[in-house]
Amino acid sequence: MKRVVIYGGTGGIGLATARALRNRGFALHLAARDGAKLQEAAASLGETTTSAGDVTDPGFFAEVAEAAGDSLAGLVYAVGTINLRPLGKLTADDLTSDFRINALGAFLAIQASARALRAGAGEAGAGIVLFSTVAAAQGFPAHASIAMAKGAVEGLAVSLAAELAPQVRINVVAPSLTRTPLAAAITANEGLSSGIAAMHALQRLGTPEDIAGLAAFLVSEEAGWITGQVIGVDGGRSMLRTKG
Secondary structure, X not given: OOEEEEEOOOXXXXXXXXXXXXXXXXXXXXXXXXXXXXXXXXXXXXXEEEEEOOOOOOHHHHHHHHHHOOOOOEEEEOOOOOOOOOHHHOOHHXXXXXXXXXXXXXXHHHHHHHHHHHHOOOOOOEEEEEEOOOHHHHOOOOOHHHHHHHHHHHHHHHHHHHHHOOOEEEEEEEEOOEOOHHHHHHHOOHHHHHHHHOOOOOOXXXXXXXXXXXXXXXXXXXXXXXXXXXXXXXXXXXXXXXXX
């Protein structure tokens, strides 16, 4: 059975993507910090192995690659941050942390598994999916740190998509605000979240399943001629003005 590594597969978009990939028949290897949540997710998914560790530890990626095996059909890096602070309140540590978790982690994950991805490529190529944000292209106040980090993710994706082709495809999904545990501090405030939802042409916030469907498709052989793309799944936020 073809196997996909998912970093951050215990909740939110990562777990929803894991479910979507299992529904497509992939075996999974989940990598995340919380060992208890890893075991819970693995038990609910079936055909799933796990690695517990922290993406801020460079040695973790080699451990994941070894545990996941010598042949991979895909890799999903669904680890991220939401650090919303204005310019005057951002520190160098904030920017370093956001870059390390979002961009450097994605690089190290791909680097560690590149050989296995080439080995498992098949005719359609192995599929890698990274995650950006609508804010990387739109420009929102108080988003400097996360937009800078996710902009680096987009640059990384297109560079490595060229370098690893044709055996490996790399694409980026760029959501708008989505109802995930990571975004709970924002979405739990119904007044605030309703106001943000109204800024979207489709008049609602995203769900993990909205994002996961595209992510799983991009990993799969059905997306065999798609690589180097940044694709918005954002309720129209990046391209459309609301009627109001």
